Amino acid sequence: MRTEASVAVDTDVVERLIEHVRNDTTDMVDSELHVPISHFVGEERAKAEIALMRRLPLIVGHVSELPRPGDFVTRDLLGVALLISRQEDGSIMTFRNMCKHRGGRVEQKESGHRRIFMCRYHGWSYNSEGGRLRPLPYEDSYGPIDHDCAGLDRIKTEVRHGLIFVDMSNDPDRTVEDYLGPDVDAQIEPWGLERATIFLDKGFDLPINWKLVMDGAIDSLHAQYLHPGPGNVGSRTLTNVAVFRAFGRHGKLFQPRTKLKALVASGEDLGASSKYVASLLMVYPNAMVIGAPDHVEFWTVWPSTTDPSHCSIRIRFLVRPEILSPEMEARINKSWEILSKAATTEDFPMEAWIQQNAQAWPDGTFRYGRNEVSAQHLHHQLARDIDEVA
Ligand code: FES
Ligand SMILES: [Fe+2]
Numbered sequence: 001m002r003t004e005a006s007v008a009v010d011t012d013v014v015e016r017l018i019e020h021v022r023n024d025t026t027d028m029v030d031s032e033l034h035v036p037i038s039h040f041v042g043e044e045r046a047k048a049e050i051a052l053m054r055r056l057p058l059i060v061g062h063v064s065e066l067p068r069p070g071d072f073v074t075r076d077l078l079g080v081a082l083l084i085s086r087q088e089d090g091s092i093m094t095f096r097n098m099c100k101h102r103g104g105r106v107e108q109k110e111s112g113h114r115r116i117f118m119c120r121y122h123g124w125s126y127n128s129e130g131g132r133l134r135p136l137p138y139e140d141s142y143g144p145i146d147h148d149c150a151g152l153d154r155i156k157t158e159v160r161h162g163l164i165f166v167d168m169s170n171d172p173d174r175t176v177e178d179y180l181g182p183d184v185d186a187q188i189e190p191w192g193l194e195r196a197t198i199f200l201d202k203g204f205d206l207p208i209n210w211k212l213v214m215d216g217a218i219d220s221l222h223a224q225y226l227h228p229g230p231g232n233v234g235s236r237t238l239t240n241v242a243v244f245r246a247f248g249r250h251g252k253l254f255q256p257r258t259k260l261k262a263l264v265a266s267g268e269d270l271g272a273s274s275k276y277v278a279s280l281l282m283v284y285p286n287a288m289v290i291g292a293p294d295h296v297e298f299w300t301v302w303p304s305t306t307d308p309s310h311c312s313i314r315i316r317f318l319v320r321p322e323i324l325s326p327e328m329e330a331r332i333n334k335s336w337e338i339l340s341k342a343a344t345t346e347d348f349p350m351e352a353w354i355q356q357n358a359q360a361w362p363d364g365t366f367r368y369g370r371n372e373v374s375a376q377h378l379h380h381q382l383a384r385d386i387d388e389v390a
Contacts, residue, residue, distance in 0.1 A: 010245075013243050013245065013254050013277070014270075014274055014277060016243050017241070017242075017243055017254060017255075017256050017260070017277060018256075018260070018264055018270060020241045020242070020243070020256075021238065021241055021256055021260055021261050021264045022264055024241070025241070026220070026240050026241050026242050026371050027242055027243050027244050027371070027373050028370040028371050028373070029370050029373050029376055030370070031370065032367055032368060032369050032370055033367070033368040033372075033376045033379060033380065034365035034366070034367055034368075035365055035366050035368065035379050036364075036365050037358045037361075037362050037363065037364050037365060037366055038362045038363075039211070040209040040211060040212060040308070040309075040354075040355065040358045040362075040366075041209065041308055041309060041355075041358050041359050041362045042308060042362065043308055045308070045386075046209075046303060046308035048386045049210075049211075049285075049303060049382065049386065050078050050079075050303060050305055052285070052382070052385050052386055053078055053285060053286065053303075054078055054080075054168045054169070055168070055169045055171075056167070056169070056179070056284075056285065057158065057165040057166070057167040057174075057176050057179050058077065058078075058165065058166055058167070058168075058286065058287075058300075059163045059164065059165055059283065059287045059300055060075050060077055060082070060084065060094075060164050060165070060166045060300075061073060061075065061084065061163075061164040062162055062163060062164065062193070062196070062197075062198055062298075062316065062318065063092070063159055063162045063163075063164065063194065064162070064196065064197040064198055065111065065198065066084065066085070066086040066092065066111075067086070068086060068113065069086050069087060069088045069090070069129075070085075070086065070113045070114060070115055070128055071085070071086045071111075071112070071113050072084060072085040072086070072107065072111065072112060072113070072114060072117075072128065073110065073111045074097055074107055074108075074109065074110055074111070077166060077168070078168075078302065078303070078305055079305035079306075080096065080168065081096065081097035081098060081105060082094050082095070082096065082097055082155065082166065083095045083096070083097040083106065083107050083117065083152070084157070084164065084166075085128045085131075087128075087129055087130070088129055091159075092157055092159055092164055093130070093131065093154060093157060094154065094155040094156075094157040094166050095126075095131045095152035095153060095154055095155070096152060096153040096155065098152070098153065099119035099121065099124050100124065100133060100150055100151070100152065100153075101119065101121070101122055101124045101142075102121065102122075104119040104120065104121035104122075105119070106118065106119045106124075106125075106126055106152065108120070114128050115127065115128050115129070116128065116134065117152075122137070123136075123137045124136055124137075126151060126152050127151075130151065131151040131152030131153075131154060132147060132148075132151045133145070133147045133150040133151050133152075134147075135147075155167070155168055155170065156168075156169070156170045156171070156172070158175065158176040159194075160176045160177065160180070160185075161185075161188045161189065161191070161193045161194055162193040162194035162195070162196060162318075163193060165179075180250065180283070181247055181248045181250070183245075183247035183248070183250075184247045184248075184250045184281070184283065187247070187252060187281050188281065188289065191289070191291065191296050191318075192320065193296060193318055195320055196296065196318035196319055196320055196321075197318070197319065197320075197321050198316050198317070198318060199295060199316075199317040199318065199319040199324075199329075199332060200315075200316065200317040200332075200336055201314070201315075201316045201317075202314070202315050202316075202336075202340070203312060203313065203314050203315075204312065204313045204315075204343075204344075204348070205310065205311075205312045206310065206311055206312070206313065206348055206351070206352065207309055207310055207352050207355060207356075208309070208310070208311055208348065208351045208352050208354075208355045209303070209308055209309055209310075209311065209355055209358070210286065210301045210302065210303040210311035211378070211379075211382075212351040212354055212355060213301045213311055213313060213348075213351060214282075214285075214286065214288075214301055214375075214378055215351075215375045215378070216347045216350070216351050217280070217288055217299060217301075217347075218253055218280060218282055218288070218374040218375055218378065219372065219374070219375060220237075220239070220240060220241070220242035220253060220255050220371075220372075220374070221239060221240050221369075221371060221372060222239070223236075223237055223238075223239045224239035225239070226342075226346050226347065226350060227342050227346055231338070232338070232341075232342060233338065233339075233342045235258060236257060236258055236278075237255045237256065237257055237258060237278050238255065238256045238257075238258060238260070238261060240371060241255065241256055242254060242255045242371075242373070242374075244373040244374050244377065246377055248284075249284035249285075249381050249385075250281070250282055250283050250284045251281075251282050251284075251374060251377050251378075252279055252280065252281045252282070253279065253280045253282070253373075253374045254277050254278070254279050255277070255278045255279075255280075256276060256277060256278075257276045257277065257278055259276050260276035260277070263276065278290075278291075279291055280374075282374065282377075282378065284378070284381060285378070285381070285382065286300055286301045286302065286303075287299065287300045287301075288301075292335055293331075294319070294323070294328050294331060294332060295317045295318060295319045295332050295335070296317070296318045296319075297315065297316075297317055297318075297335075297339070298315070298316045298317070298318055299313065299314070299315050299316075300313070300314050301313050302314075309355050309359060315339075315343075317332060317335075317336065319332065
């Protein structure tokens with residue numbers, strides 16, 4: 001992955017941000033948006049959102065997690081136990097982690113290397129290559145079994161930009177390329193994520209509806225209030241100065257770093273430099289990719305399938321191993337320190353209080369201002385996909 005400074009931000013985005021900094025303005029849409037508070041607590045809405053997600057390609061991991069044929073990881077994807085396995089030809093296959101006898105898990109570890117997965121209930125086993133059912137103990141007692149058709153259930157999987165997309169719709173006609181569209185592809189491509197490895201991988205289980213976490217992460221309106229103080233997030237980017245570009249369902253938020261304000265005030269010619277621009281790409285509905293100077297921060301946010309007021313988050317830092325030096329490692333660890341402090345001591349507690357308030361009195365609506373373009377984009381899209389299709 002190149003450093004962020006060398007990843008071009010469209011010239012017109014930088015120019016627009018500079019205009020916003022000069023005029024103390026931000027991108028706006030035509031009207032505010034009201035989202036029912038019940039959408040953050042209600043079981044019916046939560047079920048509809050999960051049903052929607054189960055129809056979309058979702059990012060479940062990165063190729064570097066299973067580098068060699070036979071490597072595997074297991075994942076819980078919206079309540080569905082998955083087994084993701086690297087094949088001999090380098091491709092990645094996803095199986096349901098479910099024995100075809102009576103439903104046991106065929107793999108219990110989170111990750112590892114295996115040629116054969118075995119269900120420990122009654123000993124049925126499957127090749128990691130293709131998921132084929134192997135000869136069984138007491139085979140003739142099960143009636144005729146066609147081993148070509150009795151393997152592990154497969155779920156459609158595609159790798160794009162090194163990210164593993166699993167699509168539980170199994171729709172053969174929709175590719176990840178179609179789903180992302182050319183604009184999102186063009187935004188991800190320069191990071192070279194397919195050559196990256198995972199530097200850090202952290203998970204959080206939180207008493208928060210997943211959308212509140214997304215709202216907080218794609219919000220350009222809170223840094224100076226919720227993250228004040230020298231060195232904290234609020235001192236690094238400007239508040240309420242942003243450009244949002246919609247790319248179909250997805251979108252990208254651009255925010256000026258604080259330094260840009262001083263440079264604009266000094267009258268220096270900045271050209272189209274993207275050096276002073278922070279950006280966050282939202283891959284609908286629940287992933288975010290954020291370019292930092294020497295790594296890429298990658299979030300996925302997962303609703304709980306049993307409780308609308310809970311979610312789990314996974315934050316990974318991706319880096320190009322060949323450019324890692326001890327100094328860079330120290331810098332990336334420092335970035336994690338700043339991010340995790342802001343997230344765990346400021347963002348998550350605030351979002352948990354919102355959740356508590358929503359649950360206590362789930363009437364009325366939350367209001368998203370004309371300047372809250374990115375959150376509006378997410379909620380409008382969810383409404384289109386859930387309410388208009390229903
Ligand atoms: S459930 Fe797996 S062997 Fe019986
Ligand atoms: Fe924040």
